[in-house]
Amino acid sequence: MDLFHALTDEERSRSRLDAKITALVLDDVDFVTGSTINELAERAGVSPPTITRFCRRLGCASFADFKVQLARMTYVGLRYLKPEMPTTTVSEVIDDIVAKAQDTLFSLHNQLDHDRLEDAARLLRGAGFIQAVGAGGNSSMIANEIQNRLFRLGCHVQSTNDKAMAVMLAAAATPDTVAIVSSMTGRDVELVRCLDLYRHHNVPTIALTQSGSPVSERASVVIPIDLPEGVNIYRPTSTRYAYLAVIDILANLVAYADRQKSLQYLRRIKEELVSNRDGDDRQLLGD
Amino acid sequence: MDLFHALTDEERSRSRLDAKITALVLDDVDFVTGSTINELAERAGVSPPTITRFCRRLGCASFADFKVQLARMTYVGLRYLKPEMPTTTVSEVIDDIVAKAQDTLFSLHNQLDHDRLEDAARLLRGAGFIQAVGAGGNSSMIANEIQNRLFRLGCHVQSTNDKAMAVMLAAAATPDTVAIVSSMTGRDVELVRCLDLYRHHNVPTIALTQSGSPVSERASVVIPIDLPEGVNIYRPTSTRYAYLAVIDILANLVAYADRQKSLQYLRRIKEELVSNRDGDDRQLLGD
DNA sequence: CATAATTATGTAATTAATTTTCCTTATCGG
DNA sequence: CCGATAAGGAAAATTAATTACATAATTATG
Secondary structure, eight states: OHHHHHHHOSSSOOOHHHHHHHHHHHHOHHHHHHSOHHHHHHHHTSOHHHHHHHHHHTTOSSHHHHHHHHHHHHHHHGGGGSTTOOOOSHHHHHHHHHHHHHHHHHHHHHHOOHHHHHHHHHHHHHOSEEEEEOOSTHHHHHHHHHHHHHHTTTOOEEEESOHHHHHHHHHTOOTTEEEEEEESSSOOHHHHHHHHHHHHTTOOEEEEEOTTSHHHHHOSEEEEOOOOOOSOTTSOOTHHHHHHHHHHHHHHHHHHHTHHHHHHHHHHHHHHHHHHTTSOTTSOSOO | OTHHHHHHOSSSOOOHHHHHHHHHHHHOHHHHHHSOHHHHHHHHTSOHHHHHHHHHHTTOSSHHHHHHHHHHHHHHHGGGGSTTOOOOSHHHHHHHHHHHHHHHHHHHHHHOOHHHHHHHHHHHHHOSEEEEEOOSTHHHHHHHHHHHHHHTTTOOEEEESOHHHHHHHHHTOOTTEEEEEEESSSOOHHHHHHHHHHHHTTOOEEEEEOTTSHHHHHOSEEEEOOOOOOSOTTSOOTHHHHHHHHHHHHHHHHHHHTHHHHHHHHHHHHHHHHHHTTSOTTSOSOO
16 A cells, blocks of 8 residues: 555656656556556557556555555545545535545554554453443434444443433443443544443443543553545545444454354344244345 | 346356356456456366356456456455355464455445435434434444434434434424334334334434334335345344444435534534543543 | 367467667756 | 767566466266
8 A cells, every 4th residue: 555655745856757747557457457458558658668667666566566455445445545625416425425535444444453452352242231322413323333243242222322321321320331432533522421430330331432642641541543534525534434343343242252152142132033023034134 | 236146146057167257256366357368268277268158157258357356256255155164273364254244335335225324314303302322232322323323413413222212212202203223134023013103293203224124114214225145144134234223324414514514513512522531632532 | 978059279470569679859967 | 079977678587367278077868
């Protein structure tokens, strides 16, 4: 993925033709990945050796290597080579949403802290009762998903989108309670108060939030999620996909900690659903 | 980009060597993308022309084309090349969840019907009132997200996770009402009844569901979402990511239909949130 | 079960693509 | 303006990939 940065790096001393090739590559990645060195050279108005040298300067072993690296980069990054491309037609919107979602998942993948996830999963699977707190549209969804994912594994969970409720929950917490909170900004003043209260009642807390934020500073275990938002105000925040993935990862880790138990609950739920439908048990759980 | 499916397709009649090459490719994508045809042929124990023919059978124009397509596919499909790989460690779970989510988004991208999305968006932006129905964990989330995305654009939406409620809503529908429903299986008996009722009251309906299902047969506009579920019962269904993306696309299309109006509502919401927080207005909307 | 038809595979020849070598032409700092 | 240095191109050399053709394996059919 360094190729992308090398290509967009203004610092890299660029001769006239180098800049020309760079522009061509960024402008039409698909052409470049599909072309021979001669085709590319012709279209760029340079000689083939210049292309080879260009690739070497970018850190690739050869033109073939360059093409492969470029292809590897494109799928996720494709749209992001031209970030300010306007989106209006249906296919542009589809590309935009899907690419940004994939890009977000990719960035998440690179930044996830394995140890913190392990810590969080350990807390969750040891909990007698789990309180999931998240408010305000996006984090509400996440809190609800925590409940939706974990109750299927036999966990006792209560989710709330109401911070006043969270305060009461914290006050009523038994010693085996664990709280898990979500805040995309990490700056929710009331949630910060909730976390202080949880700490006061010795309830361990897991926070899915921006690192360095007030919320992150108060949680027992922080799963930092720091993702750049695009400039497009119209586009729903793709950060939700990352949060959702973290929930899935945590739920999966909890499930694997005791496969027998998880399976038992998942099967029971499935049987109930199937008998309530048309008996087709190949369908997935929990529509 | 069917290459992934072509590679994993058991149907494709495989000769002994074909299977051998397939296995090698799936086993070490990185080696293959970086190797010459001779290196690959030697390692597979076949002759170079066999490799060329193998690539052609998979639908690629040449070995170079095959490498590029493979490289393009790798990140997303990486894990899915070895679907039965056990997931136990934290990094395996992370890879599994993230790759499956990306793969799901990718498949969705390939199957989305642009015209149906356009139709659905047109219905939504012309609606005086939108009713979003979805029940049972996953579809509940989707219905709620429809509300969450659309109210920000100035739409009047009510979401419900209660099918009895949906029946009443349908009965009380004004002539400018549009209903949008979600069902991952498309076999929810009560939802089918709801759709019949909506039809009876002349309320146009949009369904996000499996094609060919009872639900899909009763909706005015169907956005078919047909995705293979993995065999892993422990893993939360990745189909949710696809449904979420469809919501985002629809919301985006609605927003672009009247940018001025959308912007006005989005700004108002943002201002309110910022003044309720710490005044940092670079933060995203609707935590 | 034999045999024809078909398909798969390898070898060698051919073609295409890429890189290297060597030479020319810009560019930059005195 | 001159010399040094870097950039670029032409052509040769090399390497990679494909095609043509021959052979082996497999499958279908009587």
